[in-house]
Amino acid sequence: MRLAISALAATAMIAGPALAQQSPMPEDLAWKLLELGRVIDPPKTAALYAPLQQKEPYQGVKVERDLKYGPADRHLLDVFTPEAAAPTPARPVLIYIHGGGFVAGNKRVPGSPFYDNIMLWAARSGFVGVDATYRLAPAFPWPAGAEDMGAIVKWVEENIGARGGDPARIFLMGQSAGAIHVASYVSHPEFYKVKGGGIAGAVLVSGIYDLTASPVGDAELAYYGSDPSRYAERSSLQGLVASPIPLLVTAAELDPPRFVAQFELLKQATCKRQRGCARSFMLPQHSHMSEVYAINTPDTRLSDEILEFVKSVK
Template structure:
């Protein structure tokens, strides 16, 4: 039995097509992620990556936490800026995941996640904005997209005095947060700023077509149990119409549903007159490590983000 288990781990690592010698991911982490397999396990994945992340106080970074961008209790955001603020920096707004019913802009007060994304943003010339939002089932669809709209409106008005360029705002979401980003971009009726107020959208592990497969209970808590609404609540039709630059991501060890949705998204966008959207399949990573690894030596995702932003200038 142990031999079969060992062979399964080796096969999982080999399936990524990345050798240990050429991978920026530490070999022990790659092995443990392969052992975990296709699961969403925030705690186990956080234990692997927390030692690679800095802890507060963060050098060279100024932070404003829990700023109100709307009337709800969870309409809060954190802003990360360099100590010596210069004007005109692009802005990265990050929208966390949590299966629509949980999650926060910081996993716990002591956690390095998702401060890690903000620290990377500041190092790479951005002003970082980390937002949270209302949760299902108390606040179903389209509450997440509405909160993204309110955050974009607030940032558009307030970020210049903190060194950000309100004309260069980029949205990035993970999992449920990526779906809120996709819903916002694809449904202009939610916009509170002209043309949506953003220059590009990055969606890491999202579902774009809610009709493509049965929804799980957390998704039903947000989108509802009436499947007749799923076509209108899906983001894919609107994403195919938008002229906004889009980037979609999944990973080798992500749940199959997210991998299939990335393939669906890629195939659909490649039929547009404007051509394919940028899509990224991250080797070796799982659903959580793709974002927990940001601000480490593994820059495979963040290199793509920087290229995406550069292309949109």
């Protein structure tokens, strides 16, 4: 099997022996991700990472499930807070927005450790964690995602103080379609429900930022519609460049090529700003799904970048 690995795998393994030696990813797991290749395959990737994750009940963490932030059935969020023995200073807040191609996905599937894994890492790393879901296309097309981001941030700003969170230090993180919704929110102030957007920073993991840069697929058509003349105004690239909100932009080495190209596009666009480039990071060895499934395992490369980004935002 390994002798038949594609040129992609061989190229990736040549990327740097020193890096491979320092990697917290077991070699066998790295090979399995390479064998899967540049695909988006949640079931097969989850099968690799689920055994590395914790199962409920979670020690030392309080979990509140399915709190309502709006009227729709999917206007739900979970809050993870550490069970501190004594009062502590208000903690920064990490909101996580899942992917699913605009038409699927959830903050949690019963029996799965995802995306509780991100919330557990957040609660044990100095944050209050908020895991939220949102309305889906095609029933709820553009701009439902950005509208829901605004409603989530508003709920958090109003309610997180009672749970030990700092409403002035809210960080909004999304992956794949979740990153696109976060980017849409940041870049379109008309969807803000609180002054200035209500967030201290945004973390964009493997998103699409310019719909005009490559052909759109069925998922984008379901959410953005079939009129290409609207794609530029509904894209987030220019708004992200103009926004004063700090950004961390990431993608995975084994992402499908379109996501890598969009990562480079946004990275280069922000570098033309007077204030300089946005913080960016290409995650080695990982794929589109493993980048977030690996959070709360010994592989801390992405979570370390998130921590450094949060510390850098004053």
